[in-house]
Amino acid sequence: MATKSLLIGLGMAFALALVGPSAFSMGTKTVATSSALADISRGQHVFNRCRACHNLTDSAKTRLGPNLNNIFGRIAGSAKNFKYSKALQEAEFPWTEQRLDVWLTKPASYLPGNKMQFAGVRNAQDRKDLIAYLRSATLEIE
Numbered sequence: 001m002a003t004k005s006l007l008i009g010l011g012m013a014f015a016l017a018l019v020g021p022s023a024f025s026m027g028t029k030t031v032a033t034s035s036a037l038a039d040i041s042r043g044q045h046v047f048n049r050c051r052a053c054h055n056l057t058d059s060a061k062t063r064l065g066p067n068l069n070n071i072f073g074r075i076a077g078s079a080k081n082f083k084y085s086k087a088l089q090e091a092e093f094p095w096t097e098q099r100l101d102v103w104l105t106k107p108a109s110y111l112p113g114n115k116m117q118f119a120g121v122r123n124a125q126d127r128k129d130l131i132a133y134l135r136s137a138t139l140e141i142e
């Protein structure tokens with residue numbers, strides 16, 4: 001009898017392992033953006049490409065690039081304590097989702113002469129996920 005219930009238990013564990021991946025992915029945080037869904041946790045992973053140069057909070061140490069706290073709605077080239085290129089200094093627009101998407105596709109063509117040494121994030125879904133992550137991780141209420 002004990003052996004039988006052990007076998008049933010093992011069988012159930014196996015069945016759970018089989019449905020596991022889809023059940024777990026239901027728990028992934030998603031947010032709606034302009035068209036398709038964006039995945040914040042995937043975006044956090046894409047941010048590994050930016051991490052060496054950017055911190056996300058105002059109080060963090062400035063790396064090679066400016067800190068990105070409150071980047072949505074922030075005027076381009078306006079982080080204090082950062083010496084921007086002329087290209088960024090002269091840009092006067094606030095960063096929006098759309099502008100970040102174009103910038104991150106190919107920084108060198110969006111604002112020629114800027115000094116962000118980064119080729120770009122080619123994959124559109126990667127950019128969408130990254131931007132969703134940035135939205136969730138850069139909002140600082142003072």
Ligand code: HEC
Nearest residue numbers: 049050053064065076077078084085088114115116117118
């Ligand atoms: C090798 C370092 C480096 C990497 C990698 C990098 N950046 Fe940058 N980034 C910079 C520098 C330097 C600037 C300032 C450019 C200038 O002044 O011309 C900048 C500027 C920016 C700005 C404009 C900020 C402002 O205040 O106007 C944004 C937004 C940005 N980066 C986002 C990203 C994201 C997101 C990634 C990853 C996909 C990334 N960067 C990867 C170095 C980097």
